[in-house]
Amino acid sequence: MVLTNVGNLNFKSIIHVAGINFFWTATKKSIQHSTFNEIELASKNNFLRIALPLIGAGTGGFKKEKVLEIMKNEIGKLDFQMEVRIIQFK
Numbered sequence: 001m002v003l004t005n006v007g008n009l010n011f012k013s014i015i016h017v018a019g020i021n022f023f024w025t026a027t028k029k030s031i032q033h034s035t036f037n038e039i040e041l042a043s044k045n046n047f048l049r050i051a052l053p054l055i056g057a058g059t060g061g062f063k064k065e066k067v068l069e070i071m072k073n074e075i076g077k078l079d080f081q082m083e084v085r086i087i088q089f090k
Contacts, residue, residue: 001037003045015041019055026056028070035074042082049083057088064088 001017017034020026034055042050057067071086 001034001041003041012047013045015050017055020060024059024061026060026062026067030060031056031062031067031070032074035071036078039075039078039080039082039084043080047082049085051085051087053087053089 001015004014004016006012006014015038017038019030019034021030035052038050038052052071054064054067055071056062057064068086068088075084
């Protein structure tokens with residue numbers, strides 16, 4: 001996971017996570033860890049808002065509905081003070 005600048009985009013930062021493993025597949029655990037790590041890093045950097053794409057739903061092979069369920073469950077366990085949006089790309 002890494003926090004980078006955004007160039008000319010209208011955002012503060014971009015957090016890059018690897019939601020897939022060496023075999024290009026996502027697991028429940030990799031989705032949970034990626035979600036946790038994103039929220040943790042955003043909190044440490046005092047973000048007020050964060051938008052998260054569905055982790056592992058593309059090349060990771062997980063169904064969007066299941067990823068959404070896993071991410072919402074993981075976010076619900078965490079204590080943080082920011083707005084979180086989960087984004088689904090079509």
